[in-house]
Amino acid sequence: MNRESLKDCSRVVIKIGTNSIMKSPTKVDYHKIDRLAFVCSTLQQEGKEVILVSSGAVGVGASALKMNKYPSSIAEQQALASVGQSALMNLYSRFFQHYGQYVGQILMTRDIIDYPNAYHNCKTAINSLLNKKIIPIINENDAVSVDELGHCTKFGENDTLSAVVTELIDADILIIMSDVDGLYTANPQTDDSASLIPFVSEINEEILSMAGGTGSIFSTGGMETKLKAAEYVMALGKSMVITSALNPSIVFSILGGEECGTLFKKLEKQHQ
Template structure:
């Protein structure tokens, strides 16, 4: 999909990362949540079908419980996720309602999309919300997701989850909003001459070599997970953009076909 063809898309999956909804010092960024709600509601009003995949349950839980260090024990992580997911959805509901937009929560584990009947039910739930003009807000069910022998329930990161959701509902575009402007040919934090790449048509070893690590204490993703998500999207002949979440209104520029971030598409 070319930039020009982005003007004709209808169904968009938007993934927002933990770093993008948290302020330094483990505080929830209310201004950012409001802007996300404003942009998603505006796109919905303009006729787009919007699905929001939001990280942040553990980070918000840590903020609520004033936890400064990421816990090592799975049970402690699950406790933070349980507290944080409820708080996060409460915040989203309040901000979206300011724009007269309803949202619906869907929590997914990997086994849901691995089995035909549960996969169908998941697709039906998302599509029904969209038909009713309700924006689905999707997250991994971190409070119960663990990987055990012969029973894998974790996606591992929400970049992967967002790509799987995009494939599941045949979205026209996945936009991963992060703390970087897109994919650079080298780490821009270390190299002042790093150049932002406009278009990638395949995830090669050379492209993967450009990836760095995860961004913060409570974030599980990094550029590598985003490139793995792009790999899934390209294999399904879909399109994906990585861009900065600093100003969520950049999504208006994306649907207008303007050059924003890095576009991953086969053509």
């Protein structure tokens, strides 16, 4: 699959997971956050519009409070997310300002999808930030999100959230940065014969069967949620890439048309 078209992407959503900004459950990866800030700021300075969807509130909260496992109750988890979200945005603000770039926080709940006014207001807020050359940093509002008794305000994981954001602001591409290089034919951690799949044009049962389990104790997504996000994005006629977050500068290569990670994109129909 030729990736030359990715060079034309001007509005980019980048999603980074908890595993990718934490060295361990109690240690934040400051170098990773710095490199991410550098990449996003550089893209912005080159004229692209960048939206960052960042997980990590609970992990950063656990780090701040010196914890090594989730608390058991929902209320305690939400309190942890509240502490962590504040600390996470403080980190992002400091690192982005080092590169002369301002950021703005937007916390979302799933019910914006169901209420046109909320959907419109959220879209307007993001576009207003972009028009001011400010990078929106989006996360789920874990401190108040619930998913019980039919009252669903919870995305559950940020792979889905990032796909919704891609639709919301009509982005050209979603890049999901993860602790894996892309989609493999099998779990590369347990199967030496597993090989990276560079291109997927359709999410079918065969592709879904390649999805493994969830990530670390502080992450809620896994390959299955990423494939669901890919299916959502492809239905919009957009592109999505799953790639490694080991070196965030790989985003430059992806947007330069190089073959990195797994590209999800519908094949264009050939005219007869």
